[in-house]
Amino acid sequence: MQKLNQIIRRIPVWLVYLLGALPAPWLFYQGLTGGLGVDPIEALEHRYGELALQLLIVVLAISPLRNFIGLNLIKFRRALGVLTFTYVALHLLVWLVLDVQIPSQIWADIVKRPYVTVGMAAFLLMIPLAITSNNLSVRKLGPRWRSLQRLVFPAAILGGLHYVMLAKGFQIEPLVYLSLIIGLLLLRVPVSGLLTRFRSADSA
Template identity: 90%
Template sequence: MQWVNQILRRIPVWAVYLLGVLPAPWLFYQALTGGLGVEPIEALEHRYGELALQLLIAVLAISPLRRFLGLNLLKFRRALGVLTFTYVGLHLLVWLVLDVQVPSQIWADIVKRPYITVGMAAFVLMLPLAVTSNNLSVRKLGPRWRSLQRLVFPAAVLGGLHYVMLAKGFQIEPLVYLSLIVGLLLLRVPFAGLLTRPHEADSA
């Protein structure tokens, strides 16, 4: 795995940001030109949300990959986290601006529709993570910054649950996403830690 890590060290973080953000305008263009089917707004909202979950799973996978396989992707974790929040924000904006549109209906939907309530709770938990995803916050908060980052765990579970609740009928894909999230979180419990060497432990 050392040779893979050597290659990864040569990849600049800005490349992850660039590659990660490219799908956003492309999907929007597809929605405008009919490339997302007969319900482009719903499809665009779904695609942005799905990308957010995929990136979130990638964030959660970084520490287990390092512990169990020796694959070091830590330098990309912040970039993937920022990209995750970006797509969550786009997912929310499509819902607010293009889907609901009526301001008075927004709060009613949040209160009355459980899957929206759960999704908004996940978004609220991710807000402080996004606001503090900079070097200044790391310095100012000190050890509290690492504790704050653990909000990603409940946010991830709520995000996966939001997808499952949103699905119409029985669908395997949302369950796969939720299972991956739960599985990656279970790798952080004490019995999983027994499989690693002490110096390899990583809190997030």
């Protein structure tokens, strides 16, 4: 693992940004040229959202990978987080500009459709994360910056729940995404802390 980590340290962060951004214009081009099927807007909206969830799962996996198997991808976490927000924003923009279009209908959907409400809540939680994803914010906020970054946890759960609620009928894939998110979050809970809580509950 040490040798692999040495190789990873040589990979520039800009390469992660470049490779992560490539699907965005490619998918848009496919939508324009008929490569996304009979409903390109819905397909584009779905693909951007799915990519955002996949990147978010990778972000959540970085700490467990380091803690459990020693694989260190920490240097790429901020880049992957920014890419995650970018695809969430693209997912939202396709819905706003190409799908719904009517401002009054947009607000009505947010209020009346639970899966839209949940998705919008996840997006709003991610905005402060995106705004503070820079070295200046890290210096200015100090220890508060790390606390702010914990907003990614509820945002991730809401994002996975949004996908499950959006799915038509029973589908395995959205449940797999949500299960991975919950599982990765549970890996962050110290086992000793869990045992203490269980013992406290039993004694009560």
